[in-house]
Amino acid sequence: MSIAFTSWPPELAEHYRQKGYWTDVPMTDILTRHQQNPTDHLALICGERSWTYRQLEHDAERLAASLLQLGVQPGDTALVHLPNVAEFYITFFALMKLGVVPVNALFSHNQHELTVYAEQIRPTLAIVSSGHHLFRQSTFAQTLSEQVTSLKFCLVDGDADFGYSLAAAIAGTLMPCHAFSSQAKKAVSWPELNASDVAFFQLSGGSTGTPKLIPRTHNDYYYSVRASAEICRLDSDTVYLCALPAPHNYTLSSPGALGVFYAGGTVVLAAEPSPMTCFPLIQSHQITMAALVPSAVTLWLQAAADDRSALSSLQWLQVGGAHLGESLARRIYPKLGCHLQQVFGMAEGLVNYTRFEDSEWHVLHTQGRPISDDDEIRIVDENGDDVPRGTPGALLTRGPYTFRGYYNSPEHNRVAFDKDGFYRSGDVVVMTEDGYLMVVGRDKDQINRGGEKVAAEEVENQLLAVPEITQAALVAMPDSVMGEKSCAFIVTTNPKLKPLTIRKHLRMRGIADYKLPDRIEKVDALPMTHVGKIDKKALRQRIANLLKKQSQPQPEKDVLS
Structure with missing residues (x-):
């Protein structure tokens, strides 16, 4: 089963094939093309560990085989939440080899983002790290599996008292601590991949309230990789x-x-x-x-x-x-x-x-x-x-x-x-x-915080869930290091409401830390445009002027003795 998505018109697809952009070769070729190289070059270094191209392909194959044994099927989807470790790439190639379509969440993402992604793709499998606070215990994983009933299997990188060991799955010695499912294990042959199908989902920085997913096919993404190289x-x-x-x-x-x-x-x-x-x-x-x-x-x-x-x-x-x-x-x-x-x-x-x-x-x-x-x-x-x-x-x-x-x-x-x-x-x-x-x-309502894109509407919706906040607007403010940071202007019924309390509430709602407002300004009312929308241009100018004023040296006061 392939993922339904909006494809290119047939005439454009044919043109891209004729020009040689689309080769109808799946992205698994990125590793397999090196397997006949007699030198077996070093592919990956992670701390004290390293992998040659043969070893990287071998580990990806063993993980894919373990997932098949577990009951994961070609055409399934997966939620992946790993830091910058070698296992991220092993997982990426293993899922691709198996024909499983993942969304690769950022390790800075929290329960809000992970839940939204899972609700969109309905994954069979989650591959996570116990290095993230959400997965040091089984609570969130169990909650997610109850909320997203398609989720049957969880592999954990690191020590955990739930799920399966990712290390054991890569080694080919899968040993469960706990399973979401008792499905019978059965062998499935490697699927024949169609390069026109979705290979994985990318994440959009977005400007709206719900994080959006971008379907990337083997053909389009592999062209970008080859041309970039x-x-x-x-x-x-x-x-x-x-x-x-x-x-x-x-x-x-x-x-x-x-x-x-x-x-x-x-x-x-x-x-x-x-x-x-x-x-x-x-x-x-x-x-x-x-x-x-x-x-x-x-x-x-x-x-x-x-x-x-x-x-x-x-x-x-x-x-x-x-x-x-x-x-x-x-x-x-x-x-x-x-x-x-x-x-x-x-x-x-x-x-x-x-x-x-x-x-x-x-x-x-x-x-x-x-x-x-x-x-x-x-x-x-x-x-x-x-x-x-x-x-x-x-x-x-x-x-x-x-x-x-x-x-x-x-x-x-x-x-x-x-x-x-x-x-x-x-x-x-x-x-x-x-x-x-x-x-x-x-021209989108988005803050680029040092390369991390923050959708204003998403954070505003979270701010409005605070009972004392009646209006909220998130805008970019200039920053000499990050380029932009975020400033939330709020109207509140509680004049004593502290920024620390607001940030604590947002953390409890599970949004990523980089989305938390860097600054919070209380106002009596938000400025409006002539068509009745919040005037964010005026708010951006207001915070820029305030920052400029605060950065200027203040004149010394006369001291009378």
């Missing part, structure tokens, strides 16, 4: 540092770990992107390429000011996920000693890169140009009319790896796409005369 000149000598969350589209395929695996290079995992964690890894493993968001770049620049000797092997630093200012971009080569590649992409599809041969101006001022000649770009005004090059406008796109609709979201899709199937990205961009994009803002 070529543009970024990856080969078997590439040693790539994955320090941002592994499920992110950026670190998964732009070119990310999948691009490195495709090229036969080596991926080194880091738990998080701080210099304290990453600099020793770069020195120890002679890392040649890393990917960061601008807020992490700032920390790296500060740390390298004292000593950059650990970075001598680093040749390229990709920066994406949020806007990179020119002044910060200019400091990267002099301070870190590596070249900059700007990346502007989205989980929905379109990815842009500056190229290695680009001029300094393009690298410092633009966010690159699209992967494909068949990435169709429209930049339009508020009336939907195309604007001249050099003029800011809303970015619309369609192409061989840009999806055609969010999963099970027909009403939202009517707004997210125009009549010709162009996706409204929510970005405000300028296109240069030579086809490069410069990102100048967002």
Whole structure:
């Protein structure tokens, strides 16, 4: 059984095949293509553990076989919630080999997000980590299985008193501590994968109240991986540092770990992107390429000011996920000693890169140009009319790896796409005369908090669940490190309501910590536009003015003796 999704029109699908973008080869090929290599190159390093390409494929096969033995079937869906560990990739390839379609949640996600994802895909299987507070005990897993009755099996990475051991499943010695189901085990032959089918779900940053899922097919995603690897000149000598969350589209395929695996290079995992964690890894493993968001770049620049000797092997630093200012971009080569590649992409599809041969101006001022000649770009005004090059406008796109609709979201899709199937990205961009994009803002109601996208409506709905809050509006406020942080303006019936109490309430409702408002401002009333909507432009200006005033030195007061 394949996942139902909005596919490309037949004429476009045929065109993409004729152009060689779609090869009808499933993404399992990323690993299997290396299995005849006599050198058996190192594929993955995670702490003190490492995997060759043969070992990585072998572990993925054993996990897939264990899942078959357990009773998981091709066509099932899975909820995966793992940190930056090797088991994430083993799981990714095992599920793909088996024809099971996962959604890979971020490890920062909490019970709210995981429940929403599970309710959308109705998974048979959950693969989680006891390193997350939700799964140190069985309470949430049991609650989830009762709420989402399709969920029958749970594999746990780490020690737990529930579910099955993920380590045992990978080793081929599956030993249950507890099963959600007593289904009979039976062997199932490997399925023949159709590259036109959905391979997995990506996560949308979104701007609405419910997190949306993006169906990615083998054909469209594998093209993006292959093309990215070529543009970024990856080969078997590439040693790539994955320090941002592994499920992110950026670190998964732009070119990310999948691009490195495709090229036969080596991926080194880091738990998080701080210099304290990453600099020793770069020195120890002679890392040649890393990917960061601008807020992490700032920390790296500060740390390298004292000593950059650990970075001598680093040749390229990709920066994406949020806007990179020119002044910060200019400091990267002099301070870190590596070249900059700007990346502007989205989980929905379109990815842009500056190229290695680009001029300094393009690298410092633009966010690159699209992967494909068949990435169709429209930049339009508020009336939907195309604007001249050099003029800011809303970015619309369609192409061989840009999806055609969010999963099970027909009403939202009517707004997210125009009549010709162009996706409204929510970005405000300028296109240069030579086809490069410069990102100048967002027209969606979303905060880009250091690369993590926060949907305002989702948080506002959670704030309005606090009994004393009668109105709420979440807006972006400028931040020198993160680029943007969030500020919640609230109207409350309790003038003594404290921000700490509000954040505690939100945590109890299970939203991820990065979505918690960074600042909370009480107001008597929210400003409204002439059509009766909350005037968020006025609120953004209000908090920006307040921050500017607070940053200015205050005049000293005269002291009378």
